[in-house]
Amino acid sequence: MRTLAFDGRMGAAGDMLLGALLAAGADREALSPVEDELPVEYAVSEVDRCGVAATRVDVLLSDADVADDGSHDHAHDDHSGSHAHDDHDHVHAEGNGPSRTYAEVVELVEGLDLPTAVRADALAIFELLGEAEASVHGTDLDDTHFHEVGADDAIADIVGACLLLDDLDVERVVTTPLSTGGGTVAMSHGTYPVPTPAVVEIAERADWSLQGGPVDRELLTPTGAAILAHVAEGAESLPSLAVDASGYGAGGWDLDDRPNVLRAMVGDSAGQLRRDEITVLETNVDDVPPEVLGDLQRSLSEVGARDVSVVPTTMKKSRPGHIVKVICKPADAERVARRLAEATGTLGVRESGAGHRWVADRAYETVALAVDGAQFEVTVKIASDSDGTVFDVSAEYDDAAAVADATGLPVRDVMRRAERMVRE
Numbered sequence: 001m002r003t004l005a006f007d008g009r010m011g012a013a014g015d016m017l018l019g020a021l022l023a024a025g026a027d028r029e030a031l032s033p034v035e036d037e038l039p040v041e042y043a044v045s046e047v048d049r050c051g052v053a054a055t056r057v058d059v060l061l062s063d064a065d066v067a068d069d070g071s072h073d074h075a076h077d078d079h080s081g082s083h084a085h086d087d088h089d090h091v092h093a094e095g096n097g098p099s100r101t102y103a104e105v106v107e108l109v110e111g112l113d114l115p116t117a118v119r120a121d122a123l124a125i126f127e128l129l130g131e132a133e134a135s136v137h138g139t140d141l142d143d144t145h146f147h148e149v150g151a152d153d154a155i156a157d158i159v160g161a162c163l164l165l166d167d168l169d170v171e172r173v174v175t176t177p178l179s180t181g182g183g184t185v186a187m188s189h190g191t192y193p194v195p196t197p198a199v200v201e202i203a204e205r206a207d208w209s210l211q212g213g214p215v216d217r218e219l220l221t222p223t224g225a226a227i228l229a230h231v232a233e234g235a236e237s238l239p240s241l242a243v244d245a246s247g248y249g250a251g252g253w254d255l256d257d258r259p260n261v262l263r264a265m266v267g268d269s270a271g272q273l274r275r276d277e278i279t280v281l282e283t284n285v286d287d288v289p290p291e292v293l294g295d296l297q298r299s300l301s302e303v304g305a306r307d308v309s310v311v312p313t314t315m316k317k318s319r320p321g322h323i324v325k326v327i328c329k330p331a332d333a334e335r336v337a338r339r340l341a342e343a344t345g346t347l348g349v350r351e352s353g354a355g356h357r358w359v360a361d362r363a364y365e366t367v368a369l370a371v372d373g374a375q376f377e378v379t380v381k382i383a384s385d386s387d388g389t390v391f392d393v394s395a396e397y398d399d400a401a402a403v404a405d406a407t408g409l410p411v412r413d414v415m416r417r418a419e420r421m422v423r424e
Contacts, residue, residue, distance in 0.1 A: 004170040005238050006228070007263040008178035008208070011219025014157025016249040017227055018042070019055035020264035021164035023247020030167035031160050037112050040156045047250050050259040054250035057160075059153035099151055102130035103142040109159065121162040121230060128226045132201035137189075154223060161227050170266060174239055175232040177209045178225070183216035198222040207277075208234030217253050219260075243267040276359045278306065279330045280352040281337055284313065286321030288344045293322060296343060303339045304332030327357070360384060360391070367421045369403060369414065376403040378418040393419045 006012065006020070022028060022044060031042050039062035047056045100108070109122050127141075134144045146154075165173070180195035187196065195203070195210065199222055203210050206229035210220070248261040297308045307327040315321040324344065328336045337349040360383035369376045378399040383392040395415040404411040 001172050001269050002170045003172045003174065003239060003241060003267060003269040004165075004168060005235075005241060005265045006173070006175040006232065007238065007265075008176045008228075009214070010251065010258070010260055010262060011179045011181060011221075012175075012224035012228055012262050013219075013221040013251055014154065014161065014223035014227065015057050015059075016251045016262040017161045017224060018057040018157060018164065019044075019249025020247060020262045021161065021168065021249070022057065023055040023249060024168065024264040024266050025245040025247070026164035026167045030163045033112060033114055033163065034156050034159050038152050038156060040152050042156070042160065049248070049250050049261050050255065050257070052248055052259040052261055054248035054259070054261045056250040059156045059160075061153060100146055101142070102126065102133075102144045102146065105130075105146060105155065108155065112159065114159070114163070115166060118159070118162045118166050121165070122159045125158050125162070125226045125230045128202055128205060128229055129198070129222060131205070132198045132222065132226070135201050136197040157223055158227060165231060168266065172269070173228075173232040174235045175208050175228055176235055176238060177211045178220050178228065179211050179213060181215055181217045181219035182213055183218075185218040194218045195220060196222065199225045202226050202229050205229055206232075206234070208232060214258070215253075215255060217255075219251070219253075238265070239269050241265060241267040241269050276357050277330060278327050278357050279333045280325065280327055281333060281340065281349050282323060282325040282352070283340060283344065283346040283349045284315060284321055284323055285344050285346050286315045286319050288322065292343060293324070296324060296340075299343050300326055300336055300339055303335045304328050305336050365422055367418050369417055369421075371403070371407045371409065374407075376406065378403060378414065380418050380422045382422065393422050395419050 004024070028042075028044060035041055041060045041062070043058040043060050045056045045058075047054055105126050106123060109119065109126065112119070114122070129146070130141050130144050133139070133146065134141045137144070139145075180199065182194050184191050184193050185196060194217075196218070199210075199220055202222060202225040206225070208228065243265045245266040246264065248259075248263050251260040251262065253260040293310050296310065297305075300308050305326050305328050309325045311323045311325065313321050313323050324340065324346075326336055326340060333351060337351070340346065340349055363382045363384070364379055365382060366377050366379050369378055379396040381392075381394045381396065382390055383394075384390045395418040397411070397415070400411050400414040400418065403409065403414045407414075
């Protein structure tokens with residue numbers, strides 16, 4: 001599987017992601033749609049960060065946004081606060097150009113001439129940012145104001161990262177735990193501890209984990225966190241990878257004792273099971289008829305349940321009962337819980353929280369069995385990893401049972417014949 005892996009030990013920001021993606025092989029020309037339609041230009045340069053050669057990306061505002069002294073105030077680097085960086089010693093703040101509401105940003109992005117998948121990714125990232133800001137400030141999503149990430153240069157960070165990811169054309173993105181830094185940071189609303197409230201909100205919605213340090217600076221910004229929350233799976237360590245491209249994206253902090261860079265590696269990883277986000281619902285019941293319990297698989301599947309288990313148990317006062325456990329997607333949890341309550345009469349359904357499961361890719365093949373001159377069709381399920389390595393072949397029971405009824409053959413014989421045809 002073609003995999004892009006980020007090393008998050010020095011955090012991530014929008015400019016760092018742009019630099020890392022370019023350094024790992026993305027085409028600079030992929031950024032043209034943004035430069036063609038927004039008053040910005042991507043300035044790409046090579047800089048030194050504690051002996052590491054890294055790619056630096058600055059977003060320059062157009063002449064209309066040039067400062068009175070004639071210099072470009074392209075201070076978008078979303079490592080917050082003012083700080084000098086690289087050999088040019090430009091001063092950076094968090095965003096320039098007009099700030100916008102979430103609804104205005106959506107309208108702007110929808111109006112850009114972008115590939116459909118890129119536009120969808122960018123909008124999903126802004127929705128993450130909007131939901132985080134709305135939660136922090138107690139506002140409605142559409143009315144939420146982006147003070148830092150609604151400016152032209154910050155929008156260029158997010159849309160640009162989506163364009164470069166699309167150009168790399170990887171199948172999977174992972175990141176190791178992301179360092180947040182430490183200390184405090186001055187933002188438009190006041191001074192906040194690191195990680196900032198928006199970063200914490202975004203991390204709650206992400207698959208990856210946070211870690212503090214290693215310096216008292218803001219290393220993980222809302223923009224960087226939101227991009228990676230949308231595109232990347234979490235990994236405790238870098239995956240097994242046959243690396244064929246790598247590079248470093250430079251951050252704004254030029255530290256004395258460690259390179260402030262985001263490393264990206266691209267290569268082929270071994271075949272794996274697919275990560276499937278789930279939540280688990282369960283309830284205890286002691287007065288539900290067996291017929292109702294037996295029908296739960298069908299009933300709950302209608303509203304999104306992926307799997308239903310009914311386990312005998314002993315309840316209070318030694319009464320016999322059952323634990324009903326349901327696996328579903330987080331988005332379906334409320335609907336499934338309601339159907340479970342309606343079907344069983346339970347007064348409460350527990351949710352263990354969103355997690356994930358590892359699932360095989362599934363394909364179905366229909367084979368024709370010849371029995372005494374007659375042809376019968378049986379569907380066979382094939383389970384494999386991402387490389388196509390097959391590790392299970394299983395005939396569908398209902399199809400096999402129908403053939404057994406028609407021919408007098410044992411069901412097990414029908415299933416074995418069908419499975420053997422697929423394997424061969």
